[in-house]
Amino acid sequence: MILSFLRNKVMDVQQEKGGSLRIFWRLTETFLDASLEMQVRLPDLEITGVWGKLQRAPHKECGSAAELLSKVVGVRVGPGLRKIVEGLIGGPAGCPELAEAVLECCNSVILHFTVPQLQATETGTEEERRERFQAMVRFNPRLVRSCVAFADDSPLMEGLV
Amino acid sequence: MISFSRSMLVGAEFPQEDLVRFHGMLEDRIYAMEVLMDVRISDGVIQQVQGRMKRFTTPVCPKAVDMLQTAVGISLREPGWVSKINKEVGRKGCQHFAEIMVECGRCLDAARMAHELLAKSAQTPEADPTSLTQAFLATHPELAGKCMARP
Numbered sequence: 589m590i591l592s593f594l595r596n597k598v599m600d601v602q603q604e605k606g607g608s609l610r611i612f613w614r615l616t617e618t619f620l621d622a623s624l625e626m627q628v629r630l631p632d633l634e635i636t637g638v639w640g641k642l643q644r645a646p647h648k649e650c651g652s653a654a655e656l657l658s659k660v661v662g663v664r665v666g667p668g669l670r671k672i673v674e675g676l677i678g679g680p681a682g683c684p685e686l687a688e689a690v691l692e693c694c695n696s697v698i699l700h701f702t703v704p705q706l707q708a709t710e711t712g713t714e715e716e717r718r719e720r721f722q723a724m725v726r727f728n729p730r731l732v733r734s735c736v737a738f739a740d741d742s743p744l745m746e747g748l749v
Numbered sequence: 750m751i752s753f754s755r756s757m758l759v760g761a762e763f764p765q766e767d768l769v770r771f772h773g774m775l776e777d778r779i780y781a782m783e784v785l786m787d788v789r790i791s792d793g794v795i796q797q798v799q800g801r802m803k804r805f806t807t808p809v810c811p812k813a814v815d816m817l818q819t820a821v822g823i824s825l826r827e828p829g830w831v832s833k834i835n836k837e838v839g840r841k842g843c844q845h846f847a848e849i850m851v852e853c854g855r856c857l858d859a860a861r862m863a864h865e866l867l868a869k870s871a872q873t874p875e876a877d878p879t880s881l882t883q884a885f886l887a888t889h890p891e892l893a894g895k896c897m898a899r900p
Binding site (some may be wrong): 589590591592593594595596597598599600601602603613617618619620645646647648649650653679680681682683684685688697698700702703706709721733734735736737739742744 | 750751752753754755756757759760761762763764770772777778779806807808809810812813816835839840841842843844854855856859860862863864866867882894895896897898899
């Protein structure tokens with residue numbers, strides 16, 4: 589069947605020479621064409637810059653939405669991030685699409701650090717792999733009960749809970 | 750050098766008058782999965798969900814496919830639906846499945862608007878898309894109060 593609507597989102601994380609990360613985010617769909625660039629300083633994961641543009645938007649008010657982005661400069665990628673970002677630039681008085689864009693960029697930063705950890709679990713015996721997963725959980729306790737793989741009854745958590 | 754990339758794609762078709770079918774796809778360096786989700790337009794209730802994990806990280810991950818059924822009956826119009834999906838589908842199943850479903854759910858109003866605008870443009874090709882959008886918003890009060898452009 590022919591689609592009535594199609595939304596496409598792309599995110600890329602790039603390592604910069606100065607030791608920071610730059611995240612590129614782009615959304616295109618029937619009504620909206622938006623892009624965002626964010627810089628995150630390492631190792632404290634502080635957002636040091638955000639630049640956004642709505643090339644195409646359904647309402648004239650959307651044109652000033654990108655000005656809200658500067659409010660998240662200084663925020664750190666860490667616990668409570670969703671509440672902070674939604675409070676600063678989302679909600680009925682803000683732009684939920686851009687708030688989501690910022691959160692997705694931050695999520696990409698976390699996944700950037702997750703890739704090498706997961707690569708280490710791809711080889712070895714079942715037992716060795718399980719040990720590496722458990723080391724990951726010990727290093728990041730927020731993973732506990734975050735999904736079915738890290739639930740209390742998961743075989744990956746045997747001996748850990 | 751690019752160290753991480755992710756693409757998310759949401760398509761919407763309207764197989765029946767009161768039904769929208771979302772096709773959601775997530776592909777990144779770590780995961781690849783798809784969701785097909787039917788939503789009743791009149792009340793936003795999820796009627797059916799199917800999912801497929803194409804690439805995942807642990808042998809336990811595929812168990813999350815069964816947890817997609819916990820989303821059936823949730824309304825995308827009720828307050829807190831995102832948290833509900835994140836809790837039921839995400840924490841008890843897979844966070845990335847939850848991400849795709851939420852992305853599909855967030856497209857509900859835009860998809861409805863696109864569908865109606867396509868039909869109206871076909872009837873009156875000379876119609877201005879901006880005024881069609883404004884007319885749609887004026888006749889759908891449930892879309893108000895969502896953002897600075899729709900107070």
